[in-house]
Every structure is written in structure tokens, then in C-alpha cells.
Amino acid sequence: MxxxxxxxxxxxxxxxxxxxxxxxxxxxxxxxxxxxxxxxxxxxxxxxxxxxxxxxxxxxxxxxxxxxxxxxxxxxxxxxxxxxxxxxxxxxxxxxxxxxxxxxxxxxxxxxxxxxxxxxxxxxxxxxxxxxxxxxxxxxxxxxxxxxxxxxxxxxxxxxxxxxxxxxxxxxxxxxxxxxxxxxxxxxxxxxxxxxxxxxxxxxxxxxxxxxxxxxxxxxxxxxxxxxxxxxxxxxxxxxxxxxxxxxxxxxxxxxxxxxxxxxKIKNQKSKVKSIEKLRDKLIKGVLTKVKGSKLNGPIKDEDKLPNIANFSFEGCEGEALVMYLDQAGIAVSTGSACTSQALTPSHVLIAMGLSDLEAHSSLRVSLGRYTTLAEVNYFLKVLPKTVERLRKISGR
Amino acid sequence: MYNKKIMEHFTNPKFFGKIEDPDVIGKAGNPRCGDLLTLYLKIDKKTNKIKDIKFETLGCAAAIAASDMICQLSMGKTLDQAVKINFQDVSNELGVLPPLKIHCAQLVTEALRDAVNNYK
The missing domain is CATH 3.40.640.10 (Type I PLP-dependent aspartate aminotransferase-like (Major domain))
Incomplete structure (x- = not known):
């Protein structure tokens, strides 16, 4: 591990x-x-x-x-x-x-x-x-x-x-x-x-x-x-x-x-979109069913969103703490964007979408790419629920 | 970004949890900055010493580490001694928090002072 x-x-x-x-x-x-x-x-x-x-x-x-x-x-x-x-x-x-x-x-x-x-x-x-x-x-x-x-x-x-x-x-x-x-x-x-x-x-x-x-x-x-x-x-x-x-x-x-x-080298985008969407959908479904109090942020319809980004909020967890714990388990994800992860204010994007401060602070961005495998998605789905659980114990929420 | 000591207190905090029948509770934080914390205290009525303390913190790694540290620093101290712990003590004990996270140390001392005020 x-x-x-x-x-x-x-x-x-x-x-x-x-x-x-x-x-x-x-x-x-x-x-x-x-x-x-x-x-x-x-x-x-x-x-x-x-x-x-x-x-x-x-x-x-x-x-x-x-x-x-x-x-x-x-x-x-x-x-x-x-x-x-x-x-x-x-x-x-x-x-x-x-x-x-x-x-x-x-x-x-x-x-x-x-x-x-x-x-x-x-x-x-x-x-x-x-x-x-x-x-x-x-x-x-x-x-x-x-x-x-x-x-x-x-x-x-x-x-x-x-x-x-x-x-x-x-x-x-x-x-x-x-x-x-x-x-x-x-x-x-x-x-x-x-x-x-x-x-x-x-x-x-x-x-x-x-x-x-x-x-x-x-x-x-x-x-x-x-x-x-x-x-x-x-x-x-x-x-x-x-x-x-x-x-x-x-x-x-x-x-x-x-x-x-x-x-x-950017070619055949449509077929690449399809294969990455499959992994993303597996990941989203897994997260939403395995982690209670989780929520997907962003567009619902496939045609309204990129195939490789999924943004979640996890009640009772703070995003940065989640990122740090997942990092210890060998998984690199981020809160909003890398450019704003040094900021204390919640993501301006999520706030503009109407999320509360706490929901925005509890967000996690998972973005997949060319070398993502199903095994990686499965490992993430195994690690995430206990990580969220641990932080909820610490937050008492 | 974080040193070993902060990571240790973040990864394996000793004092997290809830005391079911606390003598007093202290709170601090606001949703805007994303950190919300509650301290639960048991006080020895004769000596006025903190005989047990636990925290529940919704927050970043620094906030969790600082919460654990304030508990460690105040455990066994009298209330008068405890309110004198300032944010620099917390930060220094953690091997200095990053500048952006120094408010986490302020937050935990605020919560402790809130508890002491509530007790008096």
C-alpha cells in the first residue's frame, strides 16, 4: 500500500x-x-x-x-x-x-x-x-x-x-x-x-x-x-x-x-471521451453509493461537462484534510484548483454555483487522464470511504 | 508545506473525540474559513485543573494538528494557566505553522478561552 x-x-x-x-x-x-x-x-x-x-x-x-x-x-x-x-x-x-x-x-x-x-x-x-x-x-x-x-x-x-x-x-x-x-x-x-x-x-x-x-x-x-x-x-x-x-x-x-x-497527438477525441467517461462514471457511482453524505458538484448531463473531472462535497470533512489523508494512501487529488489551494476562502467556482461555505470547503476534485486505469479507480473507491469516515470521527459530524 | 510534527498530530491525533458529560464546552471558528471546532473539558473542582480534554474539529490538517496540540498543552493545567497559552505556543510546539495557517493556532486558543469563560 x-x-x-x-x-x-x-x-x-x-x-x-x-x-x-x-x-x-x-x-x-x-x-x-x-x-x-x-x-x-x-x-x-x-x-x-x-x-x-x-x-x-x-x-x-x-x-x-x-x-x-x-x-x-x-x-x-x-x-x-x-x-x-x-x-x-x-x-x-x-x-x-x-x-x-x-x-x-x-x-x-x-x-x-x-x-x-x-x-x-x-x-x-x-x-x-x-x-x-x-x-x-x-x-x-x-x-x-x-x-x-x-x-x-x-x-x-x-x-x-x-x-x-x-x-x-x-x-x-x-x-x-x-x-x-x-x-x-x-x-x-x-x-x-x-x-x-x-x-x-x-x-x-x-x-x-x-x-x-x-x-x-x-x-x-x-x-x-x-x-x-x-x-x-x-x-x-x-x-x-x-x-x-x-x-x-x-x-x-x-x-x-x-x-x-x-x-x-490529440486525435480521435470522441473515442477517448467515451473510454474516460466510463471510468469517471464508475468512480462517481462508486463514491455516491459508498460514501453517505456525498454529493456531486457540477453539470448533470454528459454533454455539459468534460469527461475527466468529477467534483464532490463530503459532509463533515474539510477538503484539504481529505487531500492530505488520501495523499498518505498514495492518491493524488486536489481541492478546488491547484492554483487556489493556498487560499483560505472557499472555491469561488462552487460559491458561484450556490454551494454553502461549508459545502465548498468540503469539496474534492478528482481528475482522470490518459494513464488512468480501472484498478486505480477501484483502489480509490476502497480507500475513500474509510478516509471520509476517519475525518468525520475527528470532526464529530 | 507541513512538517513532520504537524503531520503526526494530524494523522494520529490523541485527543479527538467527545466527552459525553463535559463540565464545560468551548467553541470557535466560522464556516467561511472552513474551520469549526469544539473542545470538551472535565475540570477538577478542587484544584481547578483540566483533568480531561477532547476536541472535535472540522478543518484542515493544520486545524486538526493545532486542536490536538492545544489539548496536549492544556491537559493537567489549571484554568488560569490554560488561558495563558497563546497561539505562538501552539505554533512553536508544532514546529511553526505555515504563515497561511497561523490562524488555526489562534482558533484553538480562542476555543479554550471560550471554555474557560463559560466555566467561570
């Missing part, structure tokens, strides 16, 4: 694919040139980046020149939002307002960026979500004003897996943009969606889209921002002509190569 190591935290990060690592290694060793250099060493590195750009562009169904490599998805979110606002501010006349619409359940990279811009006088509307964690399209439409510049909504939520109606929003925006000079831009954070959902940018109708390398079996330290060619954004990191003048800094060549390589 002591040697068990079960990883159920794929939404936090994924292991690096072995083949991807192989493709990356030369760029950490002998192919060390700076892509900006014009000699052979440099050209070798810049060719590798060009190739990765083609790979990512193919996946998104866009042009290569629309792909910007960044240092992380958080940076991509920042570049999308701040970069667009910066460029709009410069183009707009004095006194013209800027309005952003987002949701209450965004990743902190979007939420706190919006909070920050609010302090600079930009108006931000935070859309509520229903008990299923999904925004209401009517709410969104009623919040759009002639001043609305940007709508930024995550495609799939990292804590509960709820999928937002991105295509519908894309259609609404497209229609509105036909009738007026003032354009509404549409950004989505597709970090969690990338493994499972179709991300063709034209079908989705998005102008800006964020991806992360390490959530799709690629390396950490690399993100992507798709920015449609007619969308003008300004850099937030200045200092060089890298990435079409939009992101200064010598490129993380190996990371970018890894990003390109890993994205080509």
Missing part, C-alpha cells in the same frame, strides 16, 4: 509524453541556437519554432501567423485581455468607456486580470452561473451594451468541468458585429477543453484563444495565444521583435517544440 502512487490530478497538470520529450531533448542539448540568430545554429532553432507553429495552427484551424507562443496559459490570458485593452485604449478617443464581460467562475488568470483592470477604471461584468456551473445565454445578451469590447469566457471549467456554450456566444457576437461599427472581441480560455473538445477557431467564432502545454501532456512553461489576424493587440512584455512583436523574450525553443508535438 505504501508504494501506491495514483495520480488523479490531471486537471492540475499532466505527465510529459515520452515521445514529446524525445523531440524536445535535442533543443536542450546540441541544438541550442538562439532563434533570432541568423547563423545555422539560430536557423535550426527558428525552423523548429516555425514547425511547431504549423502544428498548433493546424490543430486550431487557423493561420500560422495567428499563433503566439508565451510562457504559460496565464500569460496568454493576460496578453489576450491586457493586450487587447491596451490597444483599444490607444485607438479610442478620450472619455470612451471600455467594458469587459466575463463570468464568476473563470480561472484566476482571467478573473484577477479583470479585477486589476477594474482598478484602472474599466467596467467589468461578472456573469453568474446556474447550479450546474454554466452561464445563461440570456444573461449574457442582456449585459451586452454598445460599449462592450470584450467577452472572455472559459471553454471548460477546471474545477467542475462545466462546458460553456462557446459556439452560441460566438454566433451572437458575430451577429452583433455585423450590425455595428463597434466590434466585440471574443476570448476563450480553452486550457482544460483542449484534450476533449473540438477547438476549430472558426467554428467556435473566437478571436482569441488560450492554450497550455502542460495540461495536454506537453511541457510546463509554454502557452499559446491564438489571436485572429485582424485583432490588434499590444504586447505586455516589450523588448524584442519575437513572436510578431507581441511577446519579447528569447523563445523557449524546447518547450515550443514540445507544445507543437504534443498537440499533434
Amino acid at each position: 505504501k508504494n501506491k502512487k495514483i495520480y488523479f490530478d490531471y486537471a492540475a497538470t499532466t505527465p510529459l509524453d515520452k515521445d514529446v520529450l524525445k523531440k524536445m531533448l535535442p533543443y536542450l542539448k546540441e541544438k541550442y541556437g538562439n532563434p533570432s540568430s541568423i547563423h545555422k545554429f539560430g536557423r535550426e532553432a527558428s525552423a523548429a519554432i516555425d514547425n511547431a507553429r504549423i502544428q498548433v495552427a493546424k490543430f486550431l484551424g487557423c493561420k500560422e501567423a495567428e499563433i503566439i507562443f508565451t510562457g504559460s496559459a496565464s500569460e496568454s490570458d493576460n496578453l489576450a485581455i491586457r493586450g487587447l485593452i491596451k490597444s483599444l485604449r490607444r485607438a479610442k478617443g478620450a472619455g470612451e468607456k471600455i467594458h469587459i464581460i466575463t463570468s464568476q467562475i473563470e480561472h484566476k488568470a482571467v478573473l484577477e486580470t479583470c479585477n486589476d483592470l477594474e482598478k484602472e477604471g474599466i467596467k467589468v461584468t461578472y456573469l453568474p452561473v446556474g447550479p450546474d456551473g454554466i452561464i445563461n445565454i440570456d444573461d449574457l445578451e442582456s449585459e451586452i451594451t454598445p460599449e462592450t469590447d470584450l467577452i472572455t469566457i472559459m471553454y471548460a471549467n477546471n474545477e467542475i468541468g462545466a462546458i460553456q456554450p462557446i459556439k452560441k456566444i460566438g454566433q451572437i457576437i458575430k451577429k452583433l458585429n455585423q450590425n455595428k461599427e463597434h466590434r466585440i472581441y471574443f476570448h476563450i480560455d480553452a486550457v482544460q477543453a483542449a484534450n476533449w473538445l473540438d477547438l476549430n477557431v472558426n467554428e467556435l467564432g473566437v478571436d482569441l484563444l488560450t492554450l497550455s502545454g502542460h495540461k495536454i501532456y506537453g511541457p510546463k512553461g509554454v502557452g499559446v495565444l491564438f489571436a485572429r489576424e485582424n485583432v490588434k493587440i499590444s504586447p505586455i512584455i516589450t523588448g524584442g521583435a519575437h513572436e510578431f512583436n507581441l511577446r519579447a523574450g528569447t523563445e523557449n525553443v524546447a518547450g515550443i517544440v514540445g507544445m507543437g508535438e504534443t498537440i499533434t
Whole structure:
């Protein structure tokens, strides 16, 4: 038992694919040139980046020149939002307002960026979500004003897996943009969606889209921002002509190569969805029947949620304590999201869905992935009930 | 994040549970921060010493470890001595709590003081 190591935290990060690592290694060793250099060493590195750009562009169904490599998805979110606002501010006349619409359940990279811009006088509307964690399209439409510049909504939520109606929003925006000079831009954070959902940018109708390398079996330290060619954004990191003048800094060549390589491996999503759904459903059923006072958080219908995330609340247990006990049993899960596990306030996502503070504090996120097995799910189902029981004894609840 | 000692008190707390006929109860915590705790005490009426103490805590690892520690520190002490235990004593005995979790030590001392106040 002591040697068990079960990883159920794929939404936090994924292991690096072995083949991807192989493709990356030369760029950490002998192919060390700076892509900006014009000699052979440099050209070798810049060719590798060009190739990765083609790979990512193919996946998104866009042009290569629309792909910007960044240092992380958080940076991509920042570049999308701040970069667009910066460029709009410069183009707009004095006194013209800027309005952003987002949701209450965004990743902190979007939420706190919006909070920050609010302090600079930009108006931000935070859309509520229903008990299923999904925004209401009517709410969104009623919040759009002639001043609305940007709508930024995550495609799939990292804590509960709820999928937002991105295509519908894309259609609404497209229609509105036909009738007026003032354009509404549409950004989505597709970090969690990338493994499972179709991300063709034209079908989705998005102008800006964020991806992360390490959530799709690629390396950490690399993100992507798709920015449609007619969308003008300004850099937030200045200092060089890298990435079409939009992101200064010598490129993380190996990371970018890894990003390109890993994205080509995302194929046959539908069949993968089916097989992971089976494991997830077994897990959910097992938890709800074996642990009294447990509850599933998030959307009910399969089509409304990612196939790999299950979020529970366990009455009488605190999430972090549960995570620590399960860790001792060799199972890695998390409370809300890895990024907020250092915070004391309960998950903003669960609170937005209407959970009480205590329910939110008692939550546990289990996220499965490529290497999850049935044996692992069974072991989890064996360990969890006694772990919950133990904590309930300590809490007296 | 947590040292060995905290993990030990979290994994194998000695004082958790309920005293069925306590002389006094002390409570602290709020749902917002996710920690709720109750201390159950038996007091020796002649000496005013704590002769038994147990806790029930809904909370994180640090809250559970700190609950166990406050029980350990106050067991056998007079009530006057017990109220003097402060959060730093609890934290230091645990080999220092992480800064984000220092409020857990405050919480358990609050609960003990609440019990003492209720007894008086």
C-alpha cells in the first residue's frame, strides 16, 4: 500500500509524453541556437519554432501567423485581455468607456486580470452561473451594451468541468458585429477543453484563444495565444521583435517544440471521451453509493461537462484534510484548483454555483487522464470511504 | 508545506473525540474559513485543573494538528494557566505553522478561552 502512487490530478497538470520529450531533448542539448540568430545554429532553432507553429495552427484551424507562443496559459490570458485593452485604449478617443464581460467562475488568470483592470477604471461584468456551473445565454445578451469590447469566457471549467456554450456566444457576437461599427472581441480560455473538445477557431467564432502545454501532456512553461489576424493587440512584455512583436523574450525553443508535438497527438477525441467517461462514471457511482453524505458538484448531463473531472462535497470533512489523508494512501487529488489551494476562502467556482461555505470547503476534485486505469479507480473507491469516515470521527459530524 | 510534527498530530491525533458529560464546552471558528471546532473539558473542582480534554474539529490538517496540540498543552493545567497559552505556543510546539495557517493556532486558543469563560 505504501508504494501506491495514483495520480488523479490531471486537471492540475499532466505527465510529459515520452515521445514529446524525445523531440524536445535535442533543443536542450546540441541544438541550442538562439532563434533570432541568423547563423545555422539560430536557423535550426527558428525552423523548429516555425514547425511547431504549423502544428498548433493546424490543430486550431487557423493561420500560422495567428499563433503566439508565451510562457504559460496565464500569460496568454493576460496578453489576450491586457493586450487587447491596451490597444483599444490607444485607438479610442478620450472619455470612451471600455467594458469587459466575463463570468464568476473563470480561472484566476482571467478573473484577477479583470479585477486589476477594474482598478484602472474599466467596467467589468461578472456573469453568474446556474447550479450546474454554466452561464445563461440570456444573461449574457442582456449585459451586452454598445460599449462592450470584450467577452472572455472559459471553454471548460477546471474545477467542475462545466462546458460553456462557446459556439452560441460566438454566433451572437458575430451577429452583433455585423450590425455595428463597434466590434466585440471574443476570448476563450480553452486550457482544460483542449484534450476533449473540438477547438476549430472558426467554428467556435473566437478571436482569441488560450492554450497550455502542460495540461495536454506537453511541457510546463509554454502557452499559446491564438489571436485572429485582424485583432490588434499590444504586447505586455516589450523588448524584442519575437513572436510578431507581441511577446519579447528569447523563445523557449524546447518547450515550443514540445507544445507543437504534443498537440499533434490529440486525435480521435470522441473515442477517448467515451473510454474516460466510463471510468469517471464508475468512480462517481462508486463514491455516491459508498460514501453517505456525498454529493456531486457540477453539470448533470454528459454533454455539459468534460469527461475527466468529477467534483464532490463530503459532509463533515474539510477538503484539504481529505487531500492530505488520501495523499498518505498514495492518491493524488486536489481541492478546488491547484492554483487556489493556498487560499483560505472557499472555491469561488462552487460559491458561484450556490454551494454553502461549508459545502465548498468540503469539496474534492478528482481528475482522470490518459494513464488512468480501472484498478486505480477501484483502489480509490476502497480507500475513500474509510478516509471520509476517519475525518468525520475527528470532526464529530 | 507541513512538517513532520504537524503531520503526526494530524494523522494520529490523541485527543479527538467527545466527552459525553463535559463540565464545560468551548467553541470557535466560522464556516467561511472552513474551520469549526469544539473542545470538551472535565475540570477538577478542587484544584481547578483540566483533568480531561477532547476536541472535535472540522478543518484542515493544520486545524486538526493545532486542536490536538492545544489539548496536549492544556491537559493537567489549571484554568488560569490554560488561558495563558497563546497561539505562538501552539505554533512553536508544532514546529511553526505555515504563515497561511497561523490562524488555526489562534482558533484553538480562542476555543479554550471560550471554555474557560463559560466555566467561570
